[in-house]
Amino acid sequence: MEPLLRLLEKFGRDTLYHLTQVGRMGIFLSHCLAQAVRPPYKIYPVISQIHFIGARSFFVIVFTGTFTGMVLALQGYYTLRQFGSESLLGSAVALSLVRELGPVVAALMVIGRAGSAICAEIGIMRNSEQIDALECMAIDPYKYLIVPKILAGIIAMPLLTFLFDMVGILGGYLVGVVLLKVSSGIYFQSMYDSVVWQDVHMGVIKSLVFGLLIVWISAAKGYYLHLDRSGGFGAVGVSRQTTSAVVLASVTVLVWDYLITSIMM
Amino acid sequence: MGEEKPVIELLGVEKSFGSQKVLRGIDLQVAAGTTTVIVGASGQGKSVILKHMLGLVRPDRGQVMVLGHDLARVSGRELKRIRTSFGVLFQNSALFDSLTVFENVALPLRERTRATQAEVRDKVMEKLTFMDLQGAEKKYPAQISGGMQKRVGLARALVMNPKVVFFDEPTTGLDVKKSNEIYRLFHKTQAQFHYTAVIVSHDVPKIFKLADQVALLADGVIHGCMTPVEFQLSPKPLIKAFVEETMGPIYSSEGEEATIE
Ligand SMILES: Nc1ncnc2c1ncn2[C@@H]1O[C@H](COP(=O)(O)OP(=O)(O)OP(=O)(O)O)[C@@H](O)[C@H]1O
Ligand SMILES: [Mg+2]
Numbered sequence: 001m002e003p004l005l006r007l008l009e010k011f012g013r014d015t016l017y018h019l020t021q022v023g024r025m026g027i028f029l030s031h032c033l034a035q036a037v038r039p040p041y042k043i044y045p046v047i048s049q050i051h052f053i054g055a056r057s058f059f060v061i062v063f064t065g066t067f068t069g070m071v072l073a074l075q076g077y078y079t080l081r082q083f084g085s086e087s088l089l090g091s092a093v094a095l096s097l098v099r100e101l102g103p104v105v106a107a108l109m110v111i112g113r114a115g116s117a118i119c120a121e122i123g124i125m126r127n128s129e130q131i132d133a134l135e136c137m138a139i140d141p142y143k144y145l146i147v148p149k150i151l152a153g154i155i156a157m158p159l160l161t162f163l164f165d166m167v168g169i170l171g172g173y174l175v176g177v178v179l180l181k182v183s184s185g186i187y188f189q190s191m192y193d194s195v196v197w198q199d200v201h202m203g204v205i206k207s208l209v210f211g212l213l214i215v216w217i218s219a220a221k222g223y224y225l226h227l228d229r230s231g232g233f234g235a236v237g238v239s240r241q242t243t244s245a246v247v248l249a250s251v252t253v254l255v256w257d258y259l260i261t262s263i264m265m
Numbered sequence: 266m267g268e269e270k271p272v273i274e275l276l277g278v279e280k281s282f283g284s285q286k287v288l289r290g291i292d293l294q295v296a297a298g299t300t301t302v303i304v305g306a307s308g309q310g311k312s313v314i315l316k317h318m319l320g321l322v323r324p325d326r327g328q329v330m331v332l333g334h335d336l337a338r339v340s341g342r343e344l345k346r347i348r349t350s351f352g353v354l355f356q357n358s359a360l361f362d363s364l365t366v367f368e369n370v371a372l373p374l375r376e377r378t379r380a381t382q383a384e385v386r387d388k389v390m391e392k393l394t395f396m397d398l399q400g401a402e403k404k405y406p407a408q409i410s411g412g413m414q415k416r417v418g419l420a421r422a423l424v425m426n427p428k429v430v431f432f433d434e435p436t437t438g439l440d441v442k443k444s445n446e447i448y449r450l451f452h453k454t455q456a457q458f459h460y461t462a463v464i465v466s467h468d469v470p471k472i473f474k475l476a477d478q479v480a481l482l483a484d485g486v487i488h489g490c491m492t493p494v495e496f497q498l499s500p501k502p503l504i505k506a507f508v509e510e511t512m513g514p515i516y517s518s519e520g521e522e523a524t525i526e
Contacts, residue, residue, distance in 0.1 A: 129359040
């Protein structure tokens with residue numbers, strides 16, 4: 001009986017803890033949204049954060065985008081050839097990229113590059129009382145620190161996704177047309193024929209949502225570092241929190257990818 | 266001053282962290298324009314008291330009245346307004362490490378006022394010059410010494426001409442020369458701006474020279490809130506023990522008059 005009770009108690013405590021976490025995340029976002037619509041609006045911090053996220057992720061996006069396109073073309077070619085429809089290669093590559101892989105892989109890359117950096121930066125500021133200092137100076141930390149990052153995430157993510165799609169299509173061209181000798185005209189024609197506005201629409205919605213999710217989760221994890229039950233202290237606290245932000249953000253992106261797809265399909 | 270309402274008043278403030286009871290009923294009053302020094306051994310909760318006054322921590326029980334407001338009851342916006350009259354020098358300076366010295370001091374001006382670039386520049390440079398920090402304005406906090414960081418923190422705390430300034434161990438970790446420098450700047454700035462000061466410090470007996478009242482925090486309560494001279498001559502066992510512990514040598518030779526420094 002005793003161990004069972006203890007198990008139950010632990011389960012209850014964990015549930016409460018995680019519910020509190022979720023509630024905190026919600027409060028965090030509502031503060032951010034409230035501060036985002038409150039004047040004054042400052043453009044420069046947003047631009048500098050777009051630069052931060054964009055510059056950090058640019059090359060990794062180009063690199064992973066190219067290879068994703070290349071492998072899609074390779075896989076697609078051999079599958080399609082079995083049905084004698086290599087002519088659909090362009091369509092297969094483009095649709096996979098625009099609807100699915102572009103937003104998701106780009107988001108995962110941005111989590112690794114920028115999300116982790118955001119979490120660590122805010123976590124260190126929390127640890128060294130810089131956030132307390134902001135509050136004591138009557139400067140709203142949400143407005144000053146977080147809002148520019150969230151806006152930048154929402155703006156940068158679609159741009160990076162677009163970049164990913166473009167280099168992906170070029171990567172597919174490289175393998176499909178240059179290497180495997182599908183006609184260049186057919187590669188692009190099948191793309192034009194099959195990719196409709198709705199696909200682009202879905203990709204854009206996804207990337208907007210992912211941009212928000214990534215910065216929200218990463219920033220909140222850093223911001224509430226001191227409230228973590230495993231002890232958010234020192235360098236270990238920051239590194240633990242950063243890891244957990246990366247994992248949580250990645251999982252959340254994949255879950256929302258499924259949800260958005262199932263709603264919009 | 267006597268009749269005037271205190272700037273800060275703690276009434277029966279209690280605070281626990283988990284199972285650890287840190288504050289067990291703090292009563293403390295800080296009158297306008299005075300300097301209150303809180304002393305006490307490490308880990309007694311001095312910083313926690315300051316955080317209550319700053320509205321960063323809420324008491325489990327009791328009241329924290331600042332400038333006539335109960336901090337536990339005010340709205341977020343009101344708290345922000347109250348904090349516009351604060352200046353804080355944190356224990357570890359808490360400078361923004363990704364901003365230069367200049368930008369650190371300029372931040373409150375930029376975020377809270379509509380000052381033009383030129384005005385910001387003038388005000389910041391005036392404060393930095395006051396603190397003997399000319400030439401350091403382009404450096405980052407990690408590139409300057411601990412003593413300089415404290416002075417930057419002081420410049421940042423004072424740049425908005427606050428009514429109340431909080432100092433959490435302004436000289437801990439500094440050598441004698443540097444801490445004297447901080448005290449000199451404290452004197453100079455308080456004479457000029459007439460702010461109310463709350464100082465947490467270990468630096469006995471030097472700190473007694475600055476204080477109008479001294480409060481000893483031990484075991485979660487304030488023991489005696491009195492003038493430095495009264496404090497040093499107090500017969501209360503806890504205060505006596507503290508004074509002897511921290512000022513030892515002066516008092517050890519028998520028959521010698523109790524003097525400060
Ligand atoms: N946020 C917190 N969470 C949990 N415990 C805390 C927190 N802040 C302070 N404490 C605890 O409260 C006690 C008092 O801490 P505080 O920092 O106020 O001490 P202090 O008197 O300022 O000491 P020092 O002179 O070393 O700065 C410590 O034992 C500390 O463990
Ligand atoms: Mg302290």
